Amino acid sequence: MKTVQLRKNNTSDWEYLSEKIELKEPLVLVFGNRFMLESDTIYNEIKEIFNDGHIVFGSASGDISTQSVNDDSLTITAIEFEKSSFIIKTTNVLENNSSEDIDSFKVGKNLISQLPKEGLKHVFVLSEGSFINGSQFTRGMNAATQDNLLITGALCGDAARFEKTICSYNENPKAGEIVAIGLYGESLEVSFSINGGWTPFGPERVVTKSKGNVLYELDNLPALDLYKKYLGEKAKELPGAALLYPLNVKSKEDNNSIVRTILNIDEEENSMILAGDVFENSKVQLMMTNVDNIVNAAEKAAISASEARKNKPELAILVSCIGRKLVLDQRVEEEVEEVMEVVGKSTAITGLYSYGEIAPFIGENNCQLHNQTMTITLISE
Structure with a gap:
């Protein structure tokens, strides 16, 4: 697995946070500020950097990288899988519905059913966070897998505004979109953990x-x-x-x-x-809760996810809740630093602050909607 990370804010152009290396057909995760993602040129901008990339966007209540947590920025994490593969499917809950008419169970079931089952090891889901009923959505996804597939992910965020969340795959981000990334491969190892601290x-x-x-x-x-x-x-x-x-x-x-x-x-x-x-x-x-409890919970989640593994993780996807961020305030980076201490500096870290975290309870397979947790997904090939 090879990874590259870049960031830009309102006043700067894209800057590399890691060594600049060429990647072949990477999965490109772009998390960050909703207003910046609403730029008409954002997809083409990133397509210029990764012209053969599969680009997934998600608005956040703060984007997480190996270096920091930021509010008014976008962070790109591009991942080249060398022994594994991925398939991406999408749906939009607003295409034929008003926000009141959405059948969230059906949406979840139909989305996961689109992914070929053979060799499917893990699904990471990035969902719109304004209209979906997360409980029904996760139940629907479980129904499509007979509760035997690890699914983790996030409901997109919009800082503490709660106005609008946007998401997309290979197009400019838009409201109502949900993206499912299916990971395939014999050598792929995925572990997870959650912890709250409340x-x-x-x-x-x-x-x-x-x-x-x-x-x-x-x-x-x-x-x-x-x-x-x-x-x-x-x-x-x-x-x-x-x-x-x-x-x-x-x-x-x-x-x-x-x-x-x-x-x-x-x-x-x-x-x-x-x-x-x-x-x-x-x-x-x-x-x-208080700051210390939240930071300790993030450390416990990282330890638990690491202990469940055979191999060292190459990528860590962190999904934490907007409510935790408000409590942490100026100390928000401490929970990410605790995770980095556990997983090691050679592990690429990406993620977002969200309106809801998707993961099973520890020891279970069927995913749930959580709030106020730190959810960690560790991946290696």
Whole structure:
């Protein structure tokens, strides 16, 4: 595997962060600032640098490279697989639907079904992050694989604006797009891990009214009223403040708890819109964290992903949550530095801050939508 990394910001042209080497038909991952990705010339610009490249774009709430985490920039990570191959498939959820009519389960199932199954080792998914119901989307992807294929990935981000996310393959990025990268090859080794570092606090409450990813009532009381009561003065900063106090959701069927970010609030309905489904009779609790807990969780995820391997990783794809970034603030690079310490400086690091992380729970195969986690995918040939 050979990798090359470049970056540009609003005031500079593309600069190499690594040694400049020629790559043959590389997979070219471009993560970064949504406004910069909306440039009419962005695809042609990158096509000039990698004329035989397969170029995948995704808007981020911060792009991650071997050197740093940046907000107002784009980072290219180009990867030449020397013993493996990849196939890329796409779909667009807005082509024949309004954002309210999307069947996210069907979208996930149909997308993964497009990939040839023979020799398929891993799928990395980059999804639009504004309209998709991530819980249903991951269930659909699992249904296409009988829960026996490792799928990791991200819901694209848009800083803390929550206005619009964009994504594409071999064309200018656009809204509603989802890209699935299927990796194939006998020698390919892929491992992953996730960790959050958030702690539940306060009373456990029962979801008494919900529909999909909309939470109406907890313990038969309006959910938003209860949430505001806990936030106190910070309630004035909603929905942004909600990223600092996600919900720990535990359903009767699942042994694992899932962290759910509150993406928006509806004052009229007195409800909260979450990043994924929350089912009636689930138990929920508020969560909180601090910088040290988040950084330690990133280190634990890196150790866990590394311990599951036979060979040293050549590429690390990091997907962390916008909520973690807001907590880390000026210390945001610390969680990436902890990962680098574990995986080693010879491992190329790329990734993004997202609106949702896609990965299984540790020890399982079926992927889930997570919030507020650091998800690490390690790849070697």
